[in-house]
Amino acid sequence: MAKPKKDPGLLAVFTKGIIKENPVFVALLGLCPALAVTSSLETGLGMGVLVVFVLTLSNIVVSLIRRLIPEEIMIPSYIIVIATFVTIVEMLTEAFAPALFDSLGIFIPLIVANCLIMSRAVAYASENNVGRSAIDGLGMAVGFGLALGLIGLTREFLATGAIAYGVFIPLPVEGAILGFDIAPLNMEVFVGPAGGFIVIGVWLAVFNAIGLYKSRKRKEAWDRWVEKKKREKAEKKKQKAMESAGGSA
Amino acid sequence: MSPTVFFVAIVSSMLVNNIVLLRFLGICPFLGVSKRSETAVGMSAAVMFVMVVSSVLTYLIYYYILEPFEITYISTIAFILVIASLVQLVEMFIKKISKKLYKSLGIYLPLIVTNCAIIGIAETNVREGYATEYGVLPGLGVATVSALGAALGFALVIFAFSTIRERLEAADVPPAWKGIPISLVIAGIMALAFLGLEGLV
Numbered sequence: 001m002a003k004p005k006k007d008p009g010l011l012a013v014f015t016k017g018i019i020k021e022n023p024v025f026v027a028l029l030g031l032c033p034a035l036a037v038t039s040s041l042e043t044g045l046g047m048g049v050l051v052v053f054v055l056t057l058s059n060i061v062v063s064l065i066r067r068l069i070p071e072e073i074m075i076p077s078y079i080i081v082i083a084t085f086v087t088i089v090e091m092l093t094e095a096f097a098p099a100l101f102d103s104l105g106i107f108i109p110l111i112v113a114n115c116l117i118m119s120r121a122v123a124y125a126s127e128n129n130v131g132r133s134a135i136d137g138l139g140m141a142v143g144f145g146l147a148l149g150l151i152g153l154t155r156e157f158l159a160t161g162a163i164a165y166g167v168f169i170p171l172p173v174e175g176a177i178l179g180f181d182i183a184p185l186n187m188e189v190f191v192g193p194a195g196g197f198i199v200i201g202v203w204l205a206v207f208n209a210i211g212l213y214k215s216r217k218r219k220e221a222w223d224r225w226v227e228k229k230k231r232e233k234a235e236k237k238k239q240k241a242m243e244s245a246g247g248s249a
Numbered sequence: 250m251s252p253t254v255f256f257v258a259i260v261s262s263m264l265v266n267n268i269v270l271l272r273f274l275g276i277c278p279f280l281g282v283s284k285r286s287e288t289a290v291g292m293s294a295a296v297m298f299v300m301v302v303s304s305v306l307t308y309l310i311y312y313y314i315l316e317p318f319e320i321t322y323i324s325t326i327a328f329i330l331v332i333a334s335l336v337q338l339v340e341m342f343i344k345k346i347s348k349k350l351y352k353s354l355g356i357y358l359p360l361i362v363t364n365c366a367i368i369g370i371a372e373t374n375v376r377e378g379y380a381t382e383y384g385v386l387p388g389l390g391v392a393t394v395s396a397l398g399a400a401l402g403f404a405l406v407i408f409a410f411s412t413i414r415e416r417l418e419a420a421d422v423p424p425a426w427k428g429i430p431i432s433l434v435i436a437g438i439m440a441l442a443f444l445g446l447e448g449l450v
Contacts, residue, residue: 113368115277193270208424
């Protein structure tokens, strides 16, 4: 049984947030935390985990109450739902991950003003059922977290020449790659504010370039296909003409 | 408390700790409405107004309501509620008194609710501990002045950035870098320039 076109599978709802509609690199949402807390892989991923909680839960609740809320007070009501979950997550982080709480600082309460969360609430959760909204929130948040991790990884590596993720990951490249001392090449500017802007800009350009390359390839393939069809049509015509000529002869 | 405190507060929040380039607050409007310098000015005016008023209100609510009742842990919810309702009020008020002003500012006002610069400044005012340093009411003065400085810094940077972007449209940029990527790199260079102001205060 074929699915109707407007109803993509749950897996597609999940994965679209990670690559095709990545919040940071495609939709450019939530750039404030993407710049502010990505001076290292650890804080970037930590913020990603918090957003996973807030976005999934707020999408679920928004989807549950979507028929009860009149349109005029939609944004204030949703923002209270989001703020409630942010406060819960803030308290939990303070209790169970105090180090992360300290390094994220003011950016934990600021999750409430993260445009990614509000835009998913308005654009998706207010129009879809609970299950789909939860999956959508989860996918978007995972995409967001991975993007933050990628930015943090780049910045931390360029600035310190090493990746220090707590005590869980040993540091295979600290100070040296293949015996080559990289300490003099450390660029501390990448931990600072300027590095954040530049790293995101460069990654965006890289993904743009990949997108442009793909669309060019697709266009070439399409042109080839059109050409082939044209040739086939012309050949068929010729054959038909020959056949009819042979038949009349 | 000497008047230099206010001067230091305004310079430090406008230049040394620039809200956009060095504290990463308000990046969305910074990138979103900086394509033309006119819209940048409109957004800056709306932000300046809402930021100053909301930081006064949130400060008073924090020290006269939340702290006496020992419910400071709901400050995030309280602040965002204040900001959202303030924005709604301002929108209705402007609509009533001046159609022209509403036309030029109106479209930016709803965007301000999710502008992290506003709630960011409200949170910073409380976290910086102006109240414990200068007393609750004088601290309100310092908080208001630094909110004004932050808004001025926002206006300065977004205006400079928008004029750069206007010229960038005529520039020959490689296709993959067009639009946001090259703008972000330019913002990075601007942030480097602002780093030079460190130690001014």
